[in-house]
Amino acid sequence: MENFKDFWNQYKGAIIGIIVAILILITRLRDLILAIVILALGAFIGNYIQQNKEDVKTKLKKFIDKM
Numbered sequence: 001m002e003n004f005k006d007f008w009n010q011y012k013g014a015i016i017g018i019i020v021a022i023l024i025l026i027t028r029l030r031d032l033i034l035a036i037v038i039l040a041l042g043a044f045i046g047n048y049i050q051q052n053k054e055d056v057k058t059k060l061k062k063f064i065d066k067m
Contacts, residue, residue, distance in 0.1 A: 008015075024030050049056050
């Protein structure tokens, strides 16, 4: 029993991660999670652009001029 406790304490994060991944695959929550990640990424990019307008303009202009 002591070996099982040591095993659990050492690998409980991986075991829980595998169980969560299996549940996500079974219930098809991956589509929802992907949508949430895309929304969060879009919000982060939009906020970055809004906070750094001038920097983004100059970088975009340089990128367009290189093309």
